[in-house]
Amino acid sequence: MTSDGDPIWTDLQALRCTVLPDPVRTDDGGAVRLLLVRVDSPRGELLDTAVFADLDVLGRRLLADPSIGGVVITGARPGVFVPHFSLGEIADGAEALGRPLPYPAARAAYSAVAALSRSRAVRDALLATPAAGLAELARTHQALDRLGTLPQVVVAAIDGDALAGGCELAMACDLRVMSRGEGRIGLVEVTAAIPPGAGGTQRLARAVGPVRARSMMLRALTLDADEAAAAGLVDETVVSDDLLPTAIALAADVARRSPEAVAGVKRALSGGRAWREGIAREAAGFVAAASGSRAIARIRAFAAASSPDGSRTPWRDRTWLP
Numbered sequence: 001m002t003s004d005g006d007p008i009w010t011d012l013q014a015l016r017c018t019v020l021p022d023p024v025r026t027d028d029g030g031a032v033r034l035l036l037v038r039v040d041s042p043r044g045e046l047l048d049t050a051v052f053a054d055l056d057v058l059g060r061r062l063l064a065d066p067s068i069g070g071v072v073i074t075g076a077r078p079g080v081f082v083p084h085f086s087l088g089e090i091a092d093g094a095e096a097l098g099r100p101l102p103y104p105a106a107r108a109a110y111s112a113v114a115a116l117s118r119s120r121a122v123r124d125a126l127l128a129t130p131a132a133g134l135a136e137l138a139r140t141h142q143a144l145d146r147l148g149t150l151p152q153v154v155v156a157a158i159d160g161d162a163l164a165g166g167c168e169l170a171m172a173c174d175l176r177v178m179s180r181g182e183g184r185i186g187l188v189e190v191t192a193a194i195p196p197g198a199g200g201t202q203r204l205a206r207a208v209g210p211v212r213a214r215s216m217m218l219r220a221l222t223l224d225a226d227e228a229a230a231a232g233l234v235d236e237t238v239v240s241d242d243l244l245p246t247a248i249a250l251a252a253d254v255a256r257r258s259p260e261a262v263a264g265v266k267r268a269l270s271g272g273r274a275w276r277e278g279i280a281r282e283a284a285g286f287v288a289a290a291s292g293s294r295a296i297a298r299i300r301a302f303a304a305a306s307s308p309d310g311s312r313t314p315w316r317d318r319t320w321l322p
Helices: 049-063 087-096 103-116 120-126 132-147 165-172 200-208 210-219 225-231 240-255 259-269 273-290 293-304
Strands: 015-019 031-039 068-075 153-158 175-179 236-238
Touching: 015 049, 031 049, 031 240, 049 132, 068 240, 087 132, 087 273, 087 293, 103 120, 103 132, 103 273, 120 132, 132 165, 132 273, 153 165, 153 240, 165 200, 175 225, 175 240, 200 210, 200 273, 225 236, 236 240, 273 293
Parallel strands: 031 068, 068 153, 153 175, 175 236
Antiparallel strands: 015 031
């Protein structure tokens, strides 16, 4: 069954969702299905707000669908995971604010919008105002945080670059499999005069430890598959042809377990006051930096040096990386 044959998925325009045909037998004799999600952004090889809007909807539907036991997220194009977010959208959102926001003002503004965005109706209304960038940021956090609290296991199958926002999406998944090759993973935003903004500072520190995470982010260091596995950032490395079968087998292995047990493990490791505080600090720092003239100029230069579909950017071709 594919998205064409299941009405629940047909309106997810930036994701291709396929329910795999062979059910997974569970420990108690039942059966669940696996969902394969391919990120297929309208911007080609770049993440954008449409992807996170669909991820938000996808997460809500999975919460209500116990027939799905596991999810595998990968790219829609051979040799590509999801490299990074469309920086042009970030600059547009920053300019819509009308002025630079110092950190205290950014913290207050983000906190207010995030609180209001708990109501989907209010959040959707904010998306049509100058605060749209803040509302999109809040929606991004909600969509990625939800992956960590779903009763289903979520596995990232990384084939190619997972840089900046692509790395943040991969880290929001429970498990990660990465193909060995030219692909790199890491948070490289500082080279565009912004810090990570979608939870990357918090997730990377949890994955590799705060000392190594700080070094990677400040120096814009990236890792290949084997380096990422050694650092604890990915769980398995394989050749490209084995990537999807390995990720699906990994998802199936966990999907056999009790969903209450899986959800209990995930819930115990996610959220909490310290996490929310860290996310709020990160978001405020991101807004404060991105709304400044230096960052906007740097981001516009990045966009000018990139192809429209994102297949060539200063991060993809390594010209802005160490």
